[in-house]
Amino acid sequence: MKDLRTKLDKLRADASDLALMSGQAADAETRALFGRLADELAIEALELEQVVNRRSGCSGSFDTEKIVKLKAGPGRD
Numbered sequence: 001m002k003d004l005r006t007k008l009d010k011l012r013a014d015a016s017d018l019a020l021m022s023g024q025a026a027d028a029e030t031r032a033l034f035g036r037l038a039d040e041l042a043i044e045a046l047e048l049e050q051v052v053n054r055r056s057g058c059s060g061s062f063d064t065e066k067i068v069k070l071k072a073g074p075g076r077d
Contacts, residue, residue, distance in 0.1 A: 001056060008048045015041035 015038050022034035052058075 004052050011045040
């Protein structure tokens, strides 16, 4: 279980890093790419957290302070 929690934390950190890189990218194509990657990792982190919660018997509550926010829309801004 601890191994899954470690992987969850890494996924969140990577998603956060990619979201930051998306905001700092010089061109729109790179911003969009990093944004999509950040969103994918954030979704994977949420799914992994559901697995961890089920295995540990938690009621499915999420640590909302650690959730990486997804960007909406085609411009993703």
